[in-house]
Amino acid sequence: MRRRSRFLFIAFLATCGAAPAQAAEDAVVVTALRHPVAKSYDRMVAGMALFEQRRHLAPGAALRFKLLPRKQQTAMDGVELEIAADSVGIALEVAPDRTFVLERNDVALKEKAKVVPNRKAGTMTWRADVRTPGLPPHTRRLGDLRLECEVGMKAGLISDYPPSFFGWLDELLPQGPSYCHRAEPRYLFFADRPLFSVTLHDGPRREVLSVDRLYAGASRDARWKKGLGYCDCEALIDRAYFVPLGDTSWPDDTLVELEYM
Amino acid sequence: MRSLFLCALLGGCTLLQPPPKPAEKPLGPGEIVSAQAAQDVLSIGSSTKAEVRAALGEAVVVDFASGYEVWVYRERPPEKPQEPAAPQAELVLLFAPSGVLSKTRVR
Numbered sequence: 001m002r003r004r005s006r007f008l009f010i011a012f013l014a015t016c017g018a019a020p021a022q023a024a025e026d027a028v029v030v031t032a033l034r035h036p037v038a039k040s041y042d043r044m045v046a047g048m049a050l051f052e053q054r055r056h057l058a059p060g061a062a063l064r065f066k067l068l069p070r071k072q073q074t075a076m077d078g079v080e081l082e083i084a085a086d087s088v089g090i091a092l093e094v095a096p097d098r099t100f101v102l103e104r105n106d107v108a109l110k111e112k113a114k115v116v117p118n119r120k121a122g123t124m125t126w127r128a129d130v131r132t133p134g135l136p137p138h139t140r141r142l143g144d145l146r147l148e149c150e151v152g153m154k155a156g157l158i159s160d161y162p163p164s165f166f167g168w169l170d171e172l173l174p175q176g177p178s179y180c181h182r183a184e185p186r187y188l189f190f191a192d193r194p195l196f197s198v199t200l201h202d203g204p205r206r207e208v209l210s211v212d213r214l215y216a217g218a219s220r221d222a223r224w225k226k227g228l229g230y231c232d233c234e235a236l237i238d239r240a241y242f243v244p245l246g247d248t249s250w251p252d253d254t255l256v257e258l259e260y261m
Numbered sequence: 262m263r264s265l266f267l268c269a270l271l272g273g274c275t276l277l278q279p280p281p282k283p284a285e286k287p288l289g290p291g292e293i294v295s296a297q298a299a300q301d302v303l304s305i306g307s308s309t310k311a312e313v314r315a316a317l318g319e320a321v322v323v324d325f326a327s328g329y330e331v332w333v334y335r336e337r338p339p340e341k342p343q344e345p346a347a348p349q350a351e352l353v354l355l356f357a358p359s360g361v362l363s364k365t366r367v368r
Contacts, residue, residue, distance in 0.1 A: 194325070194327065210351065211333050211351055211353045218323045238327060261329055
């Protein structure tokens with residue numbers, strides 16, 4: 001049986017509940033659900049191409065992609081990942097920090113492959129990961145984040161939000177990389193630990209970001225918990241922040257200092 | 262005649278007095294008068310949620326599954342908007358799962 005057919009068959013069993021409980025738990029769902037966890041391989045490759053075009057934003061960095069938990073109970077140990085097409089299946093190596101590198105494969109592109117983890121839909125989310133080496137501890141670089149946003153938008157990594165979620169995240173979806181050039185794009189980044197404060201630092205200039213730019217803007221919306229289940233920040237809301245990517249008064253070398261809880 | 266003159270003088274004085282100040286609007290939830298002054302009355306490592314609520318009133322609360330809570334207070338915006346608009350000062354508090362204040366910051 002060809003690979004995609006096999007995945008679809010497993011998805012069918014899982015959806016119908018006909019498979020044993022353990023098999024359903026392990027099922028890889030590709031297209032049977034409305035919001036599958038799998039991502040389009042050709043869109044991710046397009047994101048890689050954009051990274052090459054725009055790498056002046058982060059000249060010392062390499063591009064990786066990152067898997068993140070979307071639910072509190074999502075087990076991230078032992079995540080396996082593969083490029084799945086009709087005639088090829090390419091296993092990808094997932095690092096202990098859940099990042100991975102994607103390589104270009106012409107057959108997979110031609111066959112409209114998917115990048116598929118061994119997790120059920122809705123349990124994980126994805127981001128681009130661009131890190132300039134040698135930065136001080138607990139800092140990110142603004143140019144790296146700008147490039148993460150552009151690649152993430154190009155690659156279609158951001159999960160769907162229902163209309164009116166938090167009153168503003170819904171506008172993000174139809175946008176491409178140009179969305180990242182807005183002064184205040186609401187592209188969510190996730191710190192490695194729960195955040196208390198984020199400060200932009202460029203030479204003598206420092207600016208502590210408003211708490212409204214942390215926690216996906218929850219401090220501005222009393223109903224934030226009602227929509228949380230639809231946000232790919234659900235399990236990481238205490239680590240979520242956004243920064244003024246399109247404000248060119250902050251150069252790419254600006255340090256984004258993260259103070260943890 | 263003299264009485265009439267005195268009455269007119271007193272009436273004029275009353276008219277010249279400034280109108281009484283309107284009563285101060287009460288603070289809304291999460292509003293404080295001064296973020297810095299509010300921070301000064303708190304004590305990291307000992308202030309509890311109940312004590313902070315008693316001192317500053319209700320906050321905008323963002324609570325997490327970990328048990329940590331972030332409380333946000335903002336200074337009341339000026340009645341006459343400023344040009345350009347000044348950012349609203351905010352006081353952000355972090356409570357540990359124990360319920361004790363563990364961090365503060367003013368912006």
